[in-house]
Amino acid sequence: MSCRSFCRLALCGSLIGLLLFGQTEDGYNATQRIKRIRELGKKNNPAVLPALAQYLTDPDREIRVDAVKAIVKIDTEHSLDALVQATGDKDDEVQVRATDGLVNVYLPGYISKAGLTGTTARDVRQAKASFSSRNDQIVDADVEIRPDVAKALADLIPGGASMTARANAALATGILRDRTAVPALVQGLHGRDGDLIFECLVALQKIRDQSAGPEVNFLTHDLEDRIQTTALETIGVLRSTSSAPDVRSALQSARNIKVRRAALEALAMLGMAEDRTIFLQYAQDRDVELRASALEGLGRIREPEDFPLLQNSFNEADADWRIHLAAAFAMVNEGKVDTSTFSPLAYLMQCLGTKPRSATASAYLTELAAHADVRSALAGMIPELDKWQKVALCSVLSAAQTPEVVPTLNVLAKDVDPDVVFAASKALRIAQTRRSS
Numbered sequence: 196m197s198c199r200s201f202c203r204l205a206l207c208g209s210l211i212g213l214l215l216f217g218q219t220e221d222g223y224n225a226t227q228r229i230k231r232i233r234e235l236g237k238k239n240n241p242a243v244l245p246a247l248a249q250y251l252t253d254p255d256r257e258i259r260v261d262a263v264k265a266i267v268k269i270d271t272e273h274s275l276d277a278l279v280q281a282t283g284d285k286d287d288e289v290q291v292r293a294t295d296g297l298v299n300v301y302l303p304g305y306i307s308k309a310g311l312t313g314t315t316a317r318d319v320r321q322a323k324a325s326f327s328s329r330n331d332q333i334v335d336a337d338v339e340i341r342p343d344v345a346k347a348l349a350d351l352i353p354g355g356a357s358m359t360a361r362a363n364a365a366l367a368t369g370i371l372r373d374r375t376a377v378p379a380l381v382q383g384l385h386g387r388d389g390d391l392i393f394e395c396l397v398a399l400q401k402i403r404d405q406s407a408g409p410e411v412n413f414l415t416h417d418l419e420d421r422i423q424t425t426a427l428e429t430i431g432v433l434r435s436t437s438s439a440p441d442v443r444s445a446l447q448s449a450r451n452i453k454v455r456r457a458a459l460e461a462l463a464m465l466g467m468a469e470d471r472t473i474f475l476q477y478a479q480d481r482d483v484e485l486r487a488s489a490l491e492g493l494g495r496i497r498e499p500e501d502f503p504l505l506q507n508s509f510n511e512a513d514a515d516w517r518i519h520l521a522a523a524f525a526m527v528n529e530g531k532v533d534t535s536t537f538s539p540l541a542y543l544m545q546c547l548g549t550k551p552r553s554a555t556a557s558a559y560l561t562e563l564a565a566h567a568d569v570r571s572a573l574a575g576m577i578p579e580l581d582k583w584q585k586v587a588l589c590s591v592l593s594a595a596q597t598p599e600v601v602p603t604l605n606v607l608a609k610d611v612d613p614d615v616v617f618a619a620s621k622a623l624r625i626a627q628t629r630r631s632s
Contacts, residue, residue, distance in 0.1 A: 228253070229261050236265030241273040248277040251284070259289050267296035267306065275300060275344060282347040282364075287357035294351065294360070297344055298367045301334050305370070332370050333401050335621070336593070337628035345373045352379040352395070358388040365391060369398025377402060381410045389419055396425045400432045408435025415441040415458075416448075424457035431464030439465055446473070456484045463488040466495025478504060487521035494525020502529055509539060516552055524559040532572045540572055547591070548584040557591050564595035574603045585610060586618045593622035600626055 223231070232250055235243045247269075250262035263281045266274050274296065281293035299305045334340075348371070351364035365383055368376035376398070383395035392414070399407050414426035415438070427445060430438045439462065446458035459477060462470050470492060477489035490508055493501045508514065509522035523539035534540055543563075546556035563569045573588065580588065589607055592600040604626060607619035 225255050225258060228255075228258050232258065232261045232265050236268050239269055241269060241271050244269065244273055244277055248280065251277065251281050251289075256286050256289075259284060259286065260292065263289050263292045263296065267292060267299065270296070270299055270303070272300055275341060279343050279347045282351055285356055287355065287360040290351060290356055290360040291363050294348060294363050294367050297348065298370055301338055301340065301371055302332060305332065329397060330366060330370070333372055334370060336372070336625045338371075340371050340373055342375075345371070345375050348373070349376040349379040352376065352383050352391075358386075358391055361386075362388065362390040362394045365394035365398050369394070369401040372402050374402055374404050377404045377407050381407055384410065384414060389422060392422055393425055396422070396429045400429050403433065405433045405435065408433035409437050411435070412438050412441045415445045420451070420453055424453055427454075427457040427461040431461035434465060436465050436467060439467055439470070443470070443473075452482065456482070456488070459485055460488040460491075463492035463495065466492055468496050468498070471496055471498060471501075475501075475504075478508070483515045483517050487515075487517045490518065490521040490525050494521075494528040497529050499529070502526070502531075505529070509542075516546070517555065520546060520552065520555050520559065524563065527563050527569060528566075530568070532566075532568045534572050534576050540569070541576075544573075544576060544580065544584060544588075547587045548581065553587060557587060557594075560588075560591045561594045564592060564600060565597055567599065570599060570603060574606065577603070577606060582612050582615060585612070585615045589615070589618035589622040593625040595626075598626060 228250065232247065235247055244266065247262050247266050250258055253259050253262070259281075263278070263284075266277045266281070278293045278296045278300075281289050282297070284290055284293070295306050345368075348364050348367050352361055352368070355361035355364055361383065365376075365380060368380065380395040380398050380402075383391050386392060396411065396414070399411070408430055411426050411429050411433075412435075414422055415430065417423040417426060423445070427442060430442060442458055442461045442465070446455060446462065449455035449458055459473070462473060474489040474492040474496070477485045478493065480486045480489065486508075490505060493505060505522050505525045508518055509526060511518065519542065523542045526539040527543065531538070532540055543556050543560055546552035547560060549556075560573075564573065573592075577585065577588075585607055589604065592604055601623065604619050604623045608616055608623060610616055610619065
C-alpha cells in the first residue's frame with residue numbers, strides 16, 4: 196500500500212469515527228445528530244456511552260430524549276452515570292425515561308414489563324393512567340443501590356419537572372427499597388397530586404421504615420378512597436401503633452366498605468389488646484374480608500380465651516378459604532404448631548403452593564417464621580413438601596428478616612432438585628445480607 200493510499204484510509208477512518216462517536220457537533224443539524232445517536236444506540240456497546248452522554252446537554256429536547264432512549268437501551272451498570280445526569284434534565288420525559296432506565300439496571304426487564312416508558316413510544320405526558328394500578332415489584336434485599344443513584348431519584352420526588360416525573364421517581368425509590376428516600380417520600384405525602392401521594396405511600400410500604408408510620412396519620416381521613424385506604428394499609432404494614440387512634444376513628448366513620456376493610460385490617464396488623472372487643476365484634480361478620488381481618492387481629496393479640504372461636508372458624512365447613520387461612524394463621528400464632536395432616540400449619544403450607552392462596556399464605560408464614568417453634572416445625576416438614584412448596588418456603592424464609600432461618604435454608608440448599616437449590620441459595624444470600632447489615 197502506498198503512503199498516499201494509507202493516508203487516505205486513515206483519514207477515512209477518522210471521519211467514520213467522528214461520525215459515529217460525535218466528539219464535536221460543528222456542522223451537524225438536528226436530524227443528523229439524531230441519526231448518529233440512533234446509530235450509536237444500535238451498537239449496544241458500553242463503549243459508546245461517553246459519546247451518547249454528550250447529547251444530554253443538547254439544547255434540542257428531541258435530541259436529549261433520543262439520547263436517553265439510546266442510553267437506556269444499552270442497559271448496563273456502565274450507563275448509570277449518564278442516566279443520573281439525565282435525571283437532572285428540565286424536561287419531564289427525559290427525567291421519566293432516565294428514572295425507568297435506572298430501575299431497569301437494578302431490576303432487569305422492568306421497562307419492558309412495567310416501566311412508564313416501556314409499553315409504547317408515546318410521550319410520557321400521555322402515560323399518567325399507568326399510576327392507576329399498583330406496582331408491587333421490589334429488588335432483592337441484597338441489591339445495593341449506588342448513593343448517587345439514590346440521591347438523584349430522591350431529588351426528583353419534590354423537584355421533578357412534572358407530577359408524572361415526581362410520581363415515577365417515588366415509584367422507583369420504592370422498587371429499589373431506598374431508605375434514604377424516606378424524607379422525600381414523606382414530603383411527597385403533603386402534596387396535592389393523588390398519584391404522587393399514592394406512589395409515596397406504596398414506596399413507604401416497600402421500604403418498611405417504621406419511623407415513617409406516624410407521618411401517614413393525617414391521610415387516614417383523606418376524602419379520596421384510594422389515598423385513605425392506602426394510608427391505612429401503610430400504617431398496618433409499618434406497624435405504627437401510635438397511629439391506632441386515627442385508624443380507630445377511620446373505622447368508626449368509614450363511609451364505605453372499602454374504607455372499613457382497610458381500617459380493620461390496619462388494626463389487625465397492629466394487633467393491640469385494646470382492640471380485642473372490635474375484633475370480636477367482626478369475628479362473625481358476613482363480609483369475608485372483615486371477618487378474616489378480625490381473626491388475624493385476635494391471633495396477634497394471643498388471648499387464650501379466643502382459641503375456641505379461632506378453631507371453630509378454621510373447621511367451619513362452608514367458610515371461604517380466606518377465613519380458613521386467617522384462622523390457621525391465628526391458631527399457629529397462638530402456639531398450635533403441630534404438623535399433623537389437618538393441622539393449621541399443614542394447611543398454611545398446602546396453600547403456599549396453591550394459587551390464588553399462595554400470596555396470603557406466604558405473608559402469614561413470613562410473619563410466623565419469626566417464632567422459633569414455627570421455624571423448627573417448618574424444618575421438620577421439609578421432607579414431605581413438594582418441589583414448589585419448597586421453592587415458596589425459600590422465599591418465605593428469606594423475607595422473614597431473622598438470621599435464624601439460615602439452618603433451614605442450608606437444608607433446602609442441599610435438595611436434589613436444582614430449582615430448590617437455586618431458590619435456597621438466593622434466600623441464603625439475602626438472609627446473610629440482612630444478618631450483616
